[in-house]
Amino acid sequence: MKKKVAVIGYGGMGAGFHCVNIRNSDIVELAGIYDINPEKCKLAEEAGIRAYSSREELLADPEVEIVVVATPNDTHEEIAVAALNAGKNVISEKPVTTSLESLERMIAAANANKKVFSVHQNRRFDVDMLAVKRIVDNREIGDPINLESRVHSSHGIPGDWRCFKKYGGGMLYDWGIHIVDQACVIFGYDIKSVQCEFDHITNDEVDDGFKLNLEFKSGVKALLEVGTYNFIELPRFYLRGTEGTALIRRWESPAEIVKCKIWKDKDVVPEMYGSGLTRTMATRNRVTVESYETPAMTSDVFDYYRNFVKACDGIEEQLVTHDQMRCVLRIIMSAFESVEKGGQKIFW
Numbered sequence: 001m002k003k004k005v006a007v008i009g010y011g012g013m014g015a016g017f018h019c020v021n022i023r024n025s026d027i028v029e030l031a032g033i034y035d036i037n038p039e040k041c042k043l044a045e046e047a048g049i050r051a052y053s054s055r056e057e058l059l060a061d062p063e064v065e066i067v068v069v070a071t072p073n074d075t076h077e078e079i080a081v082a083a084l085n086a087g088k089n090v091i092s093e094k095p096v097t098t099s100l101e102s103l104e105r106m107i108a109a110a111n112a113n114k115k116v117f118s119v120h121q122n123r124r125f126d127v128d129m130l131a132v133k134r135i136v137d138n139r140e141i142g143d144p145i146n147l148e149s150r151v152h153s154s155h156g157i158p159g160d161w162r163c164f165k166k167y168g169g170g171m172l173y174d175w176g177i178h179i180v181d182q183a184c185v186i187f188g189y190d191i192k193s194v195q196c197e198f199d200h201i202t203n204d205e206v207d208d209g210f211k212l213n214l215e216f217k218s219g220v221k222a223l224l225e226v227g228t229y230n231f232i233e234l235p236r237f238y239l240r241g242t243e244g245t246a247l248i249r250r251w252e253s254p255a256e257i258v259k260c261k262i263w264k265d266k267d268v269v270p271e272m273y274g275s276g277l278t279r280t281m282a283t284r285n286r287v288t289v290e291s292y293e294t295p296a297m298t299s300d301v302f303d304y305y306r307n308f309v310k311a312c313d314g315i316e317e318q319l320v321t322h323d324q325m326r327c328v329l330r331i332i333m334s335a336f337e338s339v340e341k342g343g344q345k346i347f348w
């Protein structure tokens with residue numbers, strides 16, 4: 001039988017992603033929603049969705065087995081803990097919460113009630129990130145040296161709660177949590193240091209972009225960057241390995257790979273670039289390299305729900321584990337600390 005899911009917060013993500021996907025799902029069913037804003041409840045009813053009259057009514061419904069928390073970031077803990085204490089399994093939207101202490105209280109509530117509690121890291125299903133992971137896992141360009149992962153736009157911060165500190169606003173919590181999680185999925189959770197600088201181009205209160213340098217104990221480095229004032233965007237991923245380079249230009253594009261076949265390019269001829277002559281920067285002779293594109297990856301973001309349901313039934317480990325949630329949030333917290341300390345490296 002399909003498990004019934006209720007969604008708290010019928011905004012962009014609650015209505016536009018969770019409710020749509022749950023209604024199209026073969027494994028879960030939408031019980032209804034609750035939103036603190038009566039207008040949103042009305043919209044849900046107009047879309048044929050039951051709107052509970054209060055959160056208490058939703059949590060008291062014995063048919064509801066899973067609660068999705070899709071409200072602003074500062075409210076996740078309070079709502080998730082109430083749902084866990086009511087005996088529900090909980091998927092919190094990202095960021096799971098806004099401090100490590102808060103996360104520990106959420107995990108404690110899940111453990112005390114023996115319920116499954118995880119965070120919705122849907123961007124683990126992005127095919128571009130999966131292509132990078134496959135290149136790294138298969139050592140397709142040798143051992144990884146460094147990764148650059150960027151998301152750029154030119155709209156500034158959406159003009160809502162994300163603009164304010166008290167609601168857990170800013171791009172580090174918003175997009176940062178996705179690309180930090182992806183970097184850990186690719187390279188693992190053994191972190192050596194975190195260093196970060198913020199942009200405040202369109203907003204003084206919270207970051208509207210950042211550059212975060214992550215060093216893994218393996219020696220691999222990652223530059224993770226979010227920009228919301230970039231009218232020309234840089235490529236989504238750039239990966240250097242000991243045997244070549246990989247580039248993914250945009251969301252879902254294939255990975256372009258150039259592998260080194262002959263390291264010493266003996267016949268390199270100096271070229272005139274700009275106002276000078278250079279041999280170092282001269283174009284590489286194409287016979288010394290091999291260039292190709294990797295085949296596209298496929299994924300189904302609804303596997304997140306499939307896994308969560310299996311985790312509720314005790315037959316699979318939850319995809320995003322508590323320790324992974326701890327590590328990713330600790331990176332975010334270290335990034336804030338780094339910014340407070342003027343961009344200092346924070347060693348773990």
Ligand SMILES: NC(=O)c1ccc[n+]([C@@H]2O[C@H](COP(=O)([O-])OP(=O)(O)OC[C@H]3O[C@@H](n4cnc5c(N)ncnc54)[C@H](O)[C@@H]3O)[C@@H](O)[C@H]2O)c1
Pocket residue numbers: 008009010011012013014034035036037040069070071072073075093094095120121122160161174
């Ligand atoms: N995983 C993703 O790809 C992704 C994408 C977008 C947003 N999100 C996350 O989803 C969450 C919601 O973001 P959004 O863009 O949908 O915001 P939103 O402002 O569009 O919607 C939030 C909704 O929550 C309601 N709400 C606020 N406080 C509430 C409370 N205490 N109880 C019940 N309802 C309450 C608001 O009325 C609003 O309708 C955030 O945590 C955000 O980071 C995740």
